Each structure stands twice: as structure tokens, then as C-alpha cells.
Amino acid sequence: MGERAVEALLSLGGRALPLLRQWVGSDPGCGVARALVALAAGDLWDDAVLKEQLVIAHRDALAAGEREASLVYGVFLHTHRQYRLTADHLAGHFDRWPADEMAGLMVGAFSACGEDAYRARGDALVERQAALAGPESWPWLSRLAATRAEQGRVREAHALAGRALRLYPRSGVAAHALAHAEHELGAGRASVDFLDRWLAVDPQAVQSGHLNWHAALQSIACGDFPDARRRADTALARRDVGMRAATNWRLLLAGQTPAGRSDPDQVRELLAAPGGMAEVFHTFNLAHALAVEAATDDLRILARRAAADERPDYRDVLAPVVQALAEITAGRPRTAVDLLTGLGDKEERIGGVRVEREIIQDTLARALVDAGEPARAVALLHHRTTTRHHHTYEDLLLTTRTPATAAGPR
DSSP states (O other), X not given: OHHHHHHHHHTTOTTHXXXXXXXXXXXXXXXXXXXXHHHHHGGGSOHHHHHHHHHHHHHHHHHHOHHHHHHHHXXXXXHTTOHHHHHHHHHHHHHHSTTOTTGGGGTHHHHHTOOHHHHHHHHHHHHHHHHHHOTTOHHHHHHHHHHHHHTTOXXXXXXXXXXXXXXXXXXXXXXXXXXXXXXXXXXXXXHHHHHHHHHHHOTTOTTHHHHHHHHHHHHHHTTOHHHHHHHHHHTSOTTOHHHHHHHHHHHHHTTXXXXXXXXXXXXXXXXXXXXXXXXXXXXXXXXXXXXXXXOHHHHHHHHHHHHTOSSHIIIIIIHHHHHHHHHHHTTOHHHHHHHHHTTGGGGGGGOSOHHHHHHHHHHHHHHHHHTTOHHHHHHHTHHHHXXXXXXXXXXXXXXXXXXXXOOOOO
């Protein structure tokens, strides 16, 4: 039971959580099993339940051995969003237990720290663990593929993801890494077809919504806008505000009709809720949801809140991005150009990954064209239009038209 459950969790399969719960049911004294349930489902629990379950898990893991106790402690830190502490703990854990596949589930903590030094440490750690695990370890090959994709080493990422999928076709991490690589390559319909085939085997896969979002982006890339709208409306739930907004804002920037929209009141509630602005990337996504609704006043309020925030990433990076979105929805692309151009290389501090942050560049390209500077926009997107097989989206971003304002009120 435990082996099947761990395999399902490593592959991000739709049966992972039920199998983990069955494992705990059949062996309630297994601390690792209980901790992995918390890792998979902890976001759905309140803090008291999460702490209670992990205290029990750690007690039982101590009786099982040092590795088990170390693993559960890592889960405790990770589920409590103590990412820097998690990363430090994992570094020591891997020194003692190299290539531990279950500990590999938490390596995202390094990038979640939001610091270049930790991100580099995480990349180096993944590279070392993959080398130690060897060429037959699909979990570590998959993670190395994801690392290479985020580093922009796209063809390496593509090859590694393909190798991992040949070893284990249901690797969700490898499928996701392949989607990232194929986004950079502009694979278009071929990527959509792969993702649909992969998802058809397990429609409940953990990443089902996110991989459908990737497919929507590929549909936009090759000009199949109805498919992008269909996925946003059918595959992304109401709670997937960020992915829906990221799809719709791209459609609007390209002069296309968006999919079903977000509810501005829902977005306002999310921003006002406890923790609504706890993470910069989450707030960035909510800003795009407001932009899709042409909620200029809300965007200005949010930009002022971000500018007054003592956290540098909010003050120096998020605030000008949100203000630029407000200017675009108000029909002032020139001001948006100045704001976004002033970011320089700071946009990485917005969080997320390359595919997600690319929307900032998209917005700048559209604003440049609308401000009467198409040559600068062409230069900005040159690397994309010359390396991507499908780039209908980029061509539309560079098309002169009426200034790119979001659609009117609902």
C-alpha cells in the first residue's frame, strides 16, 4: 500500500490522496504516511488540525528512525510555509540520505524563498541528487527537467522530460516540465495534443487544471482562441482566478474576446481576506483579474497599497506592475511603458516561473505598440518570434490597432 501511495504522490496522480489515506488507515502508526497526507492536503486544513496531525506524525516517525523523523520535520516546515527553514533542513537531510525521493517532493521550497541565492542552491541540489540517483530515476530526472526549463535551458529540459516520461509515462512533474519547454519552443498544437492524451488517462491528476492552462496558452500561440476560451471556461474552476485571469489578459492583449470572466467582488474579497496579500505572486495574479475587468480604480488602490508596503518586492516591483495595468485599462499606454521599462531585471522578484512572468513582457509589448513605438516592441519579442514554431500570439501583440484596453463592465 505504501509503495503505491508514494508512487502516486511522486507522479502527482489523481489517486495519490485516497491511497495515502488508505495507507494511514491500514497503518495508523506510520508517521511518514500521516505526514505525506498533510503534505498533499494540508492546504485544505486549518492550522490547528495541521499542527495536530504533524505532531502525531513526528512522534511516530521518531520511533521509526532518524530519516523518517527528518522527513516529517521537513513536511512540518514546508506546510507551515517556512520555506527558508525548509530549504536549510533539506540541505542537511540530503547530505545524510542522498537522492531521497520523498524529500524531493519539497525542493520547491528553495525557489519559494524568493531569493536568488536560495534558488541557485536549490538548482545545484537537484542537479547533484539527480546525478546520485542515476539515469533510471524518473522522479529525479523529472525534477532536473523542471529545473532546466526554469533556467531557460529549454532543449535540455525537453530531452530530460522525454527521457523521464519514457521511463514512467505518468510522471506529472515530467509532463509539466515538458509543457514549460514546449511553451518556450512554441510547439502549439503538438503540445496541446500531448497534454490532452496525458490528461485523458487520469482526468483527476493533481495538475489537471494547470496543464489545461498550459494547453490554453499553446492554443493562443497557434491562434486557436476558441479552444483557449473553452479550456478557461470548462477546465479552470471559479477558484482558479489567477490562471483564468492570465488566460483572459493574454486574449485581450491580442485583441481577442476573453473567456468567462472573474467576479470583481470575489477578487476584492480575496485581496481583503487574511493573507490576501501574503504572497507577491498571488497578488500579481489578482491584479490581472482586475485588469481583465477594467477595474482601474481597484488597480490604483492596490498599487498604492503595494507601494506603501514595507516589503521591497511589493514596493519596488509589484506596485509599478499594478500601476501599469491601471494605466493600460485607462487607455494610457505611454505611462505603462515607462513603468514597465523601469523594472529592468527586477521582474523575477514578482515570483512564479518564466511562463507565468512572461505576461509582464506581453503587456509591455502591447503598450509599446499602442504608444506608437512598434519597433521597440518588435525588438522586445524578437527572441520569441524567431525561436518559437508557433507565434500567432506574438504577431498579434505587435499588430497596431486601437489601444489595448480591457473589455467594459460585465
